[in-house]
Amino acid sequence: MAHTDTHGTQNGAATADSAVISVGQLRSLIERIERLEEEKAALTEDIREVFAEAKGQGFDTKTMRQVIKIRKMETADRQEQEALLNLYLEALGVS
Amino acid sequence: MAHTDTHGTQNGAATADSAVISVGQLRSLIERIERLEEEKAALTEDIREVFAEAKGQGFDTKTMRQVIKIRKMETADRQEQEALLNLYLEALGVS
Amino acid sequence: MAHTDTHGTQNGAATADSAVISVGQLRSLIERIERLEEEKAALTEDIREVFAEAKGQGFDTKTMRQVIKIRKMETADRQEQEALLNLYLEALGVS
Amino acid sequence: MAHTDTHGTQNGAATADSAVISVGQLRSLIERIERLEEEKAALTEDIREVFAEAKGQGFDTKTMRQVIKIRKMETADRQEQEALLNLYLEALGVS
DNA sequence: TTGGGTTACCACGACC
DNA sequence: GGTCGTGGTAACCCAA
Numbered sequence: 001m002a003h004t005d006t007h008g009t010q011n012g013a014a015t016a017d018s019a020v021i022s023v024g025q026l027r028s029l030i031e032r033i034e035r036l037e038e039e040k041a042a043l044t045e046d047i048r049e050v051f052a053e054a055k056g057q058g059f060d061t062k063t064m065r066q067v068i069k070i071r072k073m074e075t076a077d078r079q080e081q082e083a084l085l086n087l088y089l090e091a092l093g094v095s
Numbered sequence: 096m097a098h099t100d101t102h103g104t105q106n107g108a109a110t111a112d113s114a115v116i117s118v119g120q121l122r123s124l125i126e127r128i129e130r131l132e133e134e135k136a137a138l139t140e141d142i143r144e145v146f147a148e149a150k151g152q153g154f155d156t157k158t159m160r161q162v163i164k165i166r167k168m169e170t171a172d173r174q175e176q177e178a179l180l181n182l183y184l185e186a187l188g189v190s
Numbered sequence: 191m192a193h194t195d196t197h198g199t200q201n202g203a204a205t206a207d208s209a210v211i212s213v214g215q216l217r218s219l220i221e222r223i224e225r226l227e228e229e230k231a232a233l234t235e236d237i238r239e240v241f242a243e244a245k246g247q248g249f250d251t252k253t254m255r256q257v258i259k260i261r262k263m264e265t266a267d268r269q270e271q272e273a274l275l276n277l278y279l280e281a282l283g284v285s
Numbered sequence: 286m287a288h289t290d291t292h293g294t295q296n297g298a299a300t301a302d303s304a305v306i307s308v309g310q311l312r313s314l315i316e317r318i319e320r321l322e323e324e325k326a327a328l329t330e331d332i333r334e335v336f337a338e339a340k341g342q343g344f345d346t347k348t349m350r351q352v353i354k355i356r357k358m359e360t361a362d363r364q365e366q367e368a369l370l371n372l373y374l375e376a377l378g379v380s
Numbered sequence: 381t382t383g384g385g386t387t388a389c390c391a392c393g394a395c396c
Numbered sequence: 397g398g399t400c401g402t403g404g405t406a407a408c409c410c411a412a
Binding site for chain 4: 215216219220222223224226227229230233234236237240241243244247249254257258261262
């Protein structure tokens, strides 16, 4: 794989040896990513199926999505609050 | 949760009893989805980390993304060709 | 027409003069779009007619659509490979 | 190309001759469709560019889309009214 | 922080 | 009416 090697890392070396290694590393990295993306796509499919099941039980999925979004925001808010609290505690030497 | 109940399903009933059941079902469905979304977010994070690792080894992530994209397109293309073959077989009565 | 003018462009000014200009510009833009959409709809109609003609000659349009889809995907794949080649060339300083 | 020939049309014949003709016809039909789809895609691109130009002049494209949609509905309404009027006129022998 | 690219969802229209 | 494909929108993620 091509790379610019602007940071002096190993994969910019000009020797054939390092090039061979580089290809193997690259293949490994790409296959790891592809595997993860497959799992991610499977989860997306699972989620879609649960929504379909909910719809089949008469629930309005659009509203469900709103509920989920709101709950996620509240979770984020809570985590932010906790982080702020920890910051204060540290600042006061109560860590 | 709001729902339109345009299909005569159980979750449009007005009684308190069915409402209770409905809430339990809804909670279960939403929690399942939230769990799946958490796993999905974790995979997104994993993918990001692999890209970061690749970058740290001197690879150009933009090119890597392009390679992955092409491989995905080729896979899709192969699947469409299989679908076409199935159409041919059906047309020939070999279904 | 409503617009937010968050970028300090001319069409957010409050004076009557610029409003007049704005309306003329807007009318021109919308009419250009409507004209293009008419041509697009005409092409959609043309395509439908060709499919009808094919069907009238005994061809299976579902299979035809699949063939066209695959050819389009292959074209896209080729373009992405060219884009990848350009990335390689840039990485090699042959830009 | 495969087809089911459920209507007794010419392209279901089993002879080699008609098959040859069929392939030529099919190629012609598909290429005509692909050409039309290319033109259609070009128009889609043109429309996108006009919207970009409008955005660059400070207009809100979302609102513009609403305006265009409303104008299209009004055009359809008007055409429906005219069709109805013609129907009445014909029914009254004023055609 | 913004802009570009990607993904997923939704709404609509076309086809059968 | 049911399925399929397409266009638009919003959200997200990365790069500059």
